[in-house]
Amino acid sequence: MSAPKKIDDLERLLKMKQEELKVVDADYVPAFFQHSSPDRLVAEKNASFDDFIEMLADIISKTMKKDNVEFKPDEGIRLRVDQSEDIDHPYIFFKLVSCDPMMEIKPRIREMGVKGMEGPNVKSSRTAEISGQWFHVRVQFDIFAKGYKEATKVMNIFEDVVYTYTAHFMRKGVKGIRFVRRLTDSNYDEYRQKCSVRSFQYDVDVEKLFSRFDTEIQGVLIR
Numbered sequence: 001m002s003a004p005k006k007i008d009d010l011e012r013l014l015k016m017k018q019e020e021l022k023v024v025d026a027d028y029v030p031a032f033f034q035h036s037s038p039d040r041l042v043a044e045k046n047a048s049f050d051d052f053i054e055m056l057a058d059i060i061s062k063t064m065k066k067d068n069v070e071f072k073p074d075e076g077i078r079l080r081v082d083q084s085e086d087i088d089h090p091y092i093f094f095k096l097v098s099c100d101p102m103m104e105i106k107p108r109i110r111e112m113g114v115k116g117m118e119g120p121n122v123k124s125s126r127t128a129e130i131s132g133q134w135f136h137v138r139v140q141f142d143i144f145a146k147g148y149k150e151a152t153k154v155m156n157i158f159e160d161v162v163y164t165y166t167a168h169f170m171r172k173g174v175k176g177i178r179f180v181r182r183l184t185d186s187n188y189d190e191y192r193q194k195c196s197v198r199s200f201q202y203d204v205d206v207e208k209l210f211s212r213f214d215t216e217i218q219g220v221l222i223r
Helices: 002-022 049-063 148-164 166-171 186-191
Strands: 091-101 108-118 123-145 176-183 196-217 220-222
Touching: 049 091, 049 123, 049 148, 049 166, 049 196, 123 148, 148 166, 148 176, 148 196, 166 176, 186 196
Parallel strands: none
Antiparallel strands: 091 123, 108 123, 123 196, 176 196, 196 220
16 A cells, blocks of 8 residues: 555655756856856967977077076087086086877878969979878976076976966977976986986977978879
């Protein structure tokens, strides 16, 4: 005799719930979803790893000028230290740790175009083909300074600058920048007698573009 009562109670509760749902405004949007999502950051152009280094060197030269920091944009260059003299200002060097394709094992076509050209004796057409390939680059930055306090200060400022200007780099074509790790590089032990060294690595995702133009003159393809 108790089973029908339980069923009736369940039906009554369901009916009450349905009535509650009817009074909810159909246009109601929870407060969490009322805020419009931020505009997606769209790159103005493509940027290679070398483009990224050039942009970074320019920004460092402006933002760290008062600290007399010198950024060396030449890959793998080393500091020449006279063991009898102290370095007079901080330096930042970089070296390429690795550069590997990300999602594409070879360049893929991004854009194509055809342009026809006619002359009195020649009919020709020119095809432009733009291909691109994404690369995952790991880069190591090395800071050399007179003392450990100055080296740590420059490292902290450098990390703040990269973080602050990440959106700028991405707007200029860099896909992503991520801090990886800080390390003690034994390759620089010879320098530690006269200066303090700080080493750390970042991952940078970039796209390299390739262009090819094919010209066909009266049925002859020229590349």
